Amino acid sequence: MTIIITAFERSPDGGKGLARDTRVRWALEEVRQPYEVRLVSFGAMKEPAHLALHPFGQIPTYEDGDLALFETGAIVFHLAERHAGLLPDDANARARAIAWMFAAVNTVEPPILELANAVIFERDKPWAKERLPLVQDRVRDRLKQLATRLGDADWLDGAFSAGDLMMVSVLLRLRPSGLLDEDANLAAYVARGEARPAYKRAFAAQLAVNTAKR
Numbered sequence: 001m002t003i004i005i006t007a008f009e010r011s012p013d014g015g016k017g018l019a020r021d022t023r024v025r026w027a028l029e030e031v032r033q034p035y036e037v038r039l040v041s042f043g044a045m046k047e048p049a050h051l052a053l054h055p056f057g058q059i060p061t062y063e064d065g066d067l068a069l070f071e072t073g074a075i076v077f078h079l080a081e082r083h084a085g086l087l088p089d090d091a092n093a094r095a096r097a098i099a100w101m102f103a104a105v106n107t108v109e110p111p112i113l114e115l116a117n118a119v120i121f122e123r124d125k126p127w128a129k130e131r132l133p134l135v136q137d138r139v140r141d142r143l144k145q146l147a148t149r150l151g152d153a154d155w156l157d158g159a160f161s162a163g164d165l166m167m168v169s170v171l172l173r174l175r176p177s178g179l180l181d182e183d184a185n186l187a188a189y190v191a192r193g194e195a196r197p198a199y200k201r202a203f204a205a206q207l208a209v210n211t212a213k214r
């Protein structure tokens with residue numbers, strides 16, 4: 001069966017790799033699974049056909065035969081369990097890698113999304129200027145904690161895992177803010193993720209969609 005994922009017909013970031021299909025593409029590339037992409041417009045995402053796949057009307061989704069999934073954490077976890085390369089064999093190391101996946105989406109991503117909302121959707125509000133430093137500091141606090149744990153290690157817990165894939169994907173959204181560059185180890189960690197051949201293939205594939213003449 002061919003794996004099919006969905007992605008934006010036209011990503012709001014114009015192909016910077018920030019739309020969440022990139023992390024699913026990356027995982028698929030890491031485990032060397034071929035896939036196809038069905039592009040969806042913002043309108044189609046809210047139509048019944050897409051809502052049957054994704055109850056919140058978002059991308060990405062994942063279909064493989066009679067299995068349909070939404071939520072990038074669940075999709076990446078599914079791929080990591082089914083194929084070698086993204087989770088360690090040792091049971092405890094595997095559990096820790098999974099914990100890092102949850103930490104990425106549950107603990108690190110929320111303040112980063114809050115910052116994106118503040119910058120994109122709230123910038124015209126009269127209180128925007130006053131609030132922004134508070135939101136930035138919440139992100140800084142998380143980054144500091146993460147950087148302390150990472151130290152100068154290459155990856156969060158031994159070899160590269162699905163935990164790193166999710167964490168780097170989440171951190172990449174901070175690039176435009178400049179906050180990532182405030183910690184050299186964290187910036188190097190993200191750069192190591194971007195340097196992986198599988199990430200590069202995933203990035204190029206989503207960029208091709210967004211730069212194609214249509």
Ligand SMILES: N[C@@H](CCC(=O)N[C@@H](CS)C(=O)NCC(=O)O)C(=O)O
Nearest residue numbers: 019020057058059060070071072073
């Ligand atoms: N927690 C979800 C978030 C999915 C999500 O926010 N997708 C964005 C694209 S990156 C989206 O579809 N936004 C359009 C919308 O919410 O209408 C996941 O990780 O899959």
